[in-house]
Amino acid sequence: xxxxxxxxxxxxxxxxxxxxxxxxxxxxxxxxxxxxxxxxxxxxxxxxxxxxxxxxxxxxxxxxxxxxxxxxxxxxxxxxxxxxxxxxxxxxxxxxxxxxxxxxxxxxxxxxxxxxxxxxxxxxxxxxxxxxxxxxxxxxxxxxxxxxxxxxxxxxxxxxxxxxxxxxxxxxxxxxxxxxxxxxxxxxxxxxxxxxxxxxxxxxxxxxxxxxxxxxxxxxxxxxxxxxxxxxxxxxxxxxxxxxxxxxxxxxxxxxxxxxxxxxxxxxxxxxxxxxxxxxxxxxxxxxxxxxxxxxxxxxxxxxxxxxxxxxxxxxxxxxxxxxxxxxxxxxxxxxxxxxxxx
Numbered sequence: 355x356x357x358x359x360x361x362x363x364x365x366x367x368x369x370x371x372x373x374x375x376x377x378x379x380x381x382x383x384x385x386x387x388x389x390x391x392x393x394x395x396x397x398x399x400x401x402x403x404x405x406x407x408x409x410x411x412x413x414x415x416x417x418x419x420x421x422x423x424x425x426x427x428x429x430x431x432x433x434x435x436x437x438x439x440x441x442x443x444x445x446x447x448x449x450x451x452x453x454x455x456x457x458x459x460x461x462x463x464x465x466x467x468x469x470x471x472x473x474x475x476x477x478x479x480x481x482x483x484x485x486x487x488x489x490x491x492x493x494x495x496x497x498x499x500x501x502x503x504x505x506x507x508x509x510x511x512x513x514x515x516x517x518x519x520x521x522x523x524x525x526x527x528x529x530x531x532x533x534x535x536x537x538x539x540x541x542x543x544x545x546x547x548x549x550x551x552x553x554x555x556x557x558x559x560x561x562x563x564x565x566x567x568x569x570x571x572x573x574x575x576x577x578x579x580x581x582x583x584x585x586x587x588x589x590x591x592x593x594x595x596x597x598x599x600x601x602x603x604x605x606x607x608x609x610x611x612x613x614x615x616x617x618x619x620x621x622x623x624x625x626x627x628x629x630x631x632x633x634x635x636x637x638x639x640x641x642x643x644x645x646x647x648x649x650x651x652x653x654x655x656x657x658x659x660x661x662x663x664x665x666x667x668x669x670x671x672x673x674x675x676x677x678x679x680x681x682x683x684x685x686x687x688x689x690x691x692x693x694x695x696x697x
Contacts, residue, residue, distance in 0.1 A: 356390045356391075357390065357391045358388060358389055358390055358391055358392060358393055361376075361393050361396075362375070362376055362377040362393060365377070365393075365450065368448065369448050369449065369450060370447060370448040370449055370598065372447075372449065372537050372599075372600050373448060373449045373450045373537070373538075374395075374449070374450050374453050374509055374536040374537070374538055375450070376393035376394045376395045376396075376450065376452065376453070377393075377394075379394045379395070379507045379508070379509055380507070380508040380509065381507065381508060382394075382505050382506065382507055382508070383495070383505060384505050386505065393452060394507050395450060395452040395453040395456050395507065395509070395510065396452045396456075398453075398456040398460075398504075398506045398507055398510045399452060399455050399456035399459060401504045401506065402456060402459050402460040402463070402494070402504065402506075403459060405463070405494075405498050405499070405504060406498065407463040407464070407493050407497075407498060407675065408430075408433075408459065408460075408463060410675065410676075410677050411428065411429040411430035411432075411433055411462065411463070411465070412428060412429075412430045412677075413428070413677035413678055413679050413680075414428060414429035414430070414465060414466075414467055414468075414469070414677055414678055415428065415429065415467065415468050415469040415471075415472075415678050416428055416429055416431070416432050416469050416550070416553070416554075416557070417469045417470060417550075417554055417557065417624065417629075426557050426560065426561070427553045427554075427556075427557055429462055429465055429469070431553075432462065432549060432550065432553065433458065433459055433461065433462055434459075435549040435553065436458045436461065436542065436545045436546050436549045437454075437455050437458035437459050437545075439545040439548050439549055439585065439589060440454045440455070440457075440458040440538075440541045440542045440544075440545035441454055441455055441458070442589055443541050443544070443545065443589060443592055443593055443596075443602075444538060444541055446593045446597075447537075447541075447593060447596060447597060447602075449537055449538050449541065450536075450538050453509055453510065453513075453536065453538040454538040454541055454542060456506075456510045456513075457509075457510055457513030457514055457517065457538060457539055457542045458542045458545060458546075460490065460494060460506075460510065460514050461487070461490060461513070461514050461517040461518075461542060461546060462486065462490060463490045463493045463494060463514075464486050464487070464488070464489025464490035464491070464492060464493045464674060465486040465489070465490070465674075466484075466486065466489075466640070466673060466674040466676075467636075467640070467673075467674075467676050467677055467678045467680070467681040468633070468636035468637075468639075468640065468678055468681070470624070471633040471636045471637055472636060472637075472640055472674075473485070473486050474637065475636070475637040475640040475641055476640060476644075476670060476673065476674060478641075479640075479641055479644050480666065480670050481664075481666050484670065484674075485518070485520075486518065486674075487514065487515055487516070487517055487518040488515065489674050490514050490515070491511055491514050491515045492671070493675075494506050494510075494511060494514065495511065497671060497675070508535075509535065509536050509538070509539070512534055512535050512536070512539055513534050513536065513538065513539030513542055516531075516532055516533065516534045516539055516543065517534075517539070517542050517543050517546055518543075518546065519543065519546075519547060521620060523613055523616075523617070524547060524604075524609060524612055524613040524616060525609060525610070525613050537600070537601070537602055540601070540602040541592075541602055543602075544592055544602055544603075544604075547612075547616070548585060548588045548589065548612075551612065551615055551616050551619065552581055552584055552585050553581075554619055554623065555569070555581070555584075555615070555619070556581055558619075558623045558626075561628070563623060563626050563628060563629070564622065564623060566579065568622070569615065569618060570614045570615060570618055572611070572614070573610075573611040573612070573614040573615050573618075574611075574615075575611075576607060576608060576610075576611035577608070577611050577612065577615070587608060588604070588608060588612060591604050591605050591608040592604055639681055639682065639685045640673060640681065642685065642689065643673060643681065643684060643685060643688070644669055644670075644673060646688055646689075647669045647672065647673070648665055648666070648669055651665060651668060651669070654668065654669070654672045
């Protein structure tokens with residue numbers, strides 16, 4: 355028996371009836387010979403971790419664009435934290451941990467530079483709008499590996515596409531289009547919210563944008579004051595509320611408290627004048643780069659241009675792949691004057 359087959363047999367014996375089994379994956383767009391060691395979902399996870407877009411997350415802002423504050427969360431740290439939270443839940447519920455990890459690590463591969471500010475800017479200028487979840491799917495299907503894509507399984511691609519709630523309340527009922535085809539994808543959708551709510555609180559406190567006593571006291575009474583306590587409360591509640599059930603969700607009490615914290619962030623932290631001051635600069639950088647490259651497509655490197663794409667699509671793909679540093683460097687090279695060099 356191959357090592358992969360042994361692992362697939364363990365999944366059949368040990369995982370929940372509601373788990374997605376790797377041996378029953380709906381497959382890849384391009385059929386491939388199976389690995390003798392790794393399951394299909396393990397291969398997907400490895401492809402994501404080793405791709406260029408994953409490395410780029412190291413220098414992409416999560417939310418805060420305040421240069422004087424060190425140790426703020428990056429998009430890469432966010433992906434790792436989402437993966438850790440999601441794996442904890444999946445393991446406790448006896449769901450497929452490998453599938454959960456692959457979705458979690460790949461969920462933000464298409465996020466543009468400058469965090470949600472960058473997403474807003476590209477959404478305003480892209481003819482058909484811009485959503486980072488859709489761009490993440492495009493990255494793994496079309497743009498990675500010099501235009502070949504990663505050829506991931508349907509379950510991972512579906513989870514990546516449907517991971518984001520955006521600004522929608524946690525209490526809103528997911529539509530059919532928003533629901534992942536696997537419970538593992540639903541876990542990542544919850545883990546994404548848990549991770550950003552808690553690390554954005556920490557970043558806001560570090561940046562002295564808010565004080566601990568400013569946060570909703572009733573919500574903290576339920577969730578806890580400390581970062582680790584809040585996450586533990588949320589994760590435990592999801593596990594206890596979802597164990598041996600065909601859905602993933604929180605109890606009403608914890609859900610209300612978590613959503614109250616999320617609402618506070620959207621109303622008092624993200625629109626804060628210090629954040630908006632830097633965000634307006636970042637928006638201008640991306641928009642001016644967009645209009646410039648529309649007229650200078652020949653300057654786009656590397657030239658991964660899928661056939662029959664519009665100029666706007668090509669530029670959006672290019673800009674969304676840049677790190678914060680790369681975007682600022684391109685802007686400086688193109689728009690800022692340089693000192694005269696001595697002959």
